[in-house]
Amino acid sequence: MKLELRSVTKTFKSRRGDTRALQDITLDVASGEFVCLLGPSGCGKSTLLNIVAGLEKPDSGEVRMDDQPVTRPGRDRVVIFQEAALFPWLNVCDNVAFGLAAAGAPPAERMDKAMQYLRLVRLVSFKKAFVHELSGGMKQRVALARALALEPQVLLMDEPFAALDAQTRDSLHDELQDIWAQTGKTILFVTHNVREALVLGDRVLLMSARPGHIKREFCCVLPRPRQIEDHALVDAARQVLADLKEEVMAAAQEEAEHERLAA
Amino acid sequence: MNGWRLRLLFFIALLAAWEALFRLRLWPPYVFPSMLSVGESLRAGLADGSYPLAIAVSIRRILMGYGLSLAIGIPLGLLQGRIKFVQDTVGTLVLSLQALPSICWLPLALLWFGLSEKAILFVVVMGAVLSVTLATADGVRNTPPLYLRAARTMGAQGLTLYTRVILPAALPAIISGMKLGWSFAWRSLMAGELLYVSLGLGQLLTMGRELNDMSQVIAVMMVIVAIGLLVDRALFSPVERRIRERWGLHTAG
Helix, strand or coil: EEEEEEEEEEEEEECCCEEEEEEEEEEEECCCCCEEECCCCCCCCHHHHHHHHHCCCEEEEEEEEEEEEECCCCCCCCEEECCCCCCCCCCCCHHHHHHHCCCCCHHHHHHHHHHHHHHCCCHHHHHHCCCHHCCHHHHHHHHHHHHCCCCCCCEEEECCCCCCCCCHHHHHHHHHHHHHHHHHCCCEEECCCHHHHHCCCCCEEEEEEECCCEEEEECCCCCCCCCCCCCHHHHHHHHHHHHHHHHHHHHHHHHHHHHHHHH | HHHHHHHHHHHHHHHHHHHHHHHHHCCCCCCCCCCCHHHHHHHHHHHHHHHHHHHHHHHHHHHHHHHHHHHHHHHHHHHHHHCCHHHHHHHHHHHHHCCCCCHHHHHHHHHHHHHHHHHHHHHHHHHHHHHHHHHHHHHHCCCCHHHHHHHHHCCCCCHHHHHHHHHHHHHHHEEEHHHHHHHHHHHHHHHHHHHHHHHHHHHHHHHHHCCCCHHHHHHHHHHHHHHHHHHHHHHHHHHHHHHHHHHHCCCCC
16 A cells, blocks of 8 residues: 655635645655644645545645545545544444445445444444444544444544543544554544644654645654653653644734735 | 323313303304214214225325325435535425415316316325425435535445435435425315315315215314324324434433
């Protein structure tokens, strides 16, 4: 597996003028790598993820997966969203089996796969539960199982833990590292949380806003499994945070400038 | 349980008030019949087979008309909800026609189809199909975009997206549209049968009027209410309850 982004650029047009969301993003992701995209809100990191997913098209540049250009969504690159986006008309097991069912897999096979991945996220006992009976953390674990059941090469995670409480998030960090180690998936993970990025990523790409581009790259070589309160991690986070703050300030300033021009 | 007891008490009180009012003799019996004579009409009608026959005819008509309405309305609504061109054209037409009581179609229907079952079916369909279409289109349009994105990223597209995501996501709206459509269909059928005499419950009602037999008129009205209510309670309520449970929409109590 080889994921390449070449000079990806994206502009959003609106009545208030154009916003350059992404400028000239070039990036290579190796097989089995865990890459975090870190940036302030509005820096275009979700847009970038959507482009890799094939849910949005870049204005110029391209995304290549195993030397094939990405033009539309595909089961080799599954997205996990901030809201779990589970389907309320299906029970947990059928949710996990959704992608396989949509692809026309026979019932026995998709149930096997669904159970296999429900075991992985330790939710087998909830297989018949309705979605609304799950807690937020459980929903994200089901969403993870649902994505993994398709056995994609790349998992695209768009701030999947941002809406969860801190304890749940910490335990999901453990679980995700564990699953990543077991499955060897390539993961592209979007977050605005510095420590989260450092807990999870092999590489952390700091993005800056308007136009969104990759400002700096940090390699995180701390031993795994990492915890959010590890000393070394907190130290590393401080350094990244200083950079990020600059970006947040710049974004705020730019917004204020925009406001001033509009007024 | 408490709710049921209250309802029962209320209806017993209503019947008692009716009988009491009758006994005051404020109006002659052919204008305001007694509860007992209505009961007798009901019994006699059921016994001599005229009510069961009328009920069977009306049920057959509504099943055909309503079934046809669903068969047209749901696919049309699906198209309308997803394709802007259809929404702007057919959708606007459907919305305008919604302002027209379906019985207004009867003169045209009689002209087109003659004094036949088809004419009455047409009126029933025109009564039900619009609300089914509108509700389906609304449900489709309100499908959370996140569901669509999630499904697409998992490889669902085209027809699969419709059958596995859009349709089930719109199901609660479609069911309420079907329920509304059912009551419109039932009303349209009764109106049609009243005006256009050939069997059915509506005809029994007209017959009661012509014979100045208000007991029969009221007895038939009760049958019409009972059937409408029965379908609502036996068919739609359980389905709605199940959907509310599944979606987690049920409120406490």
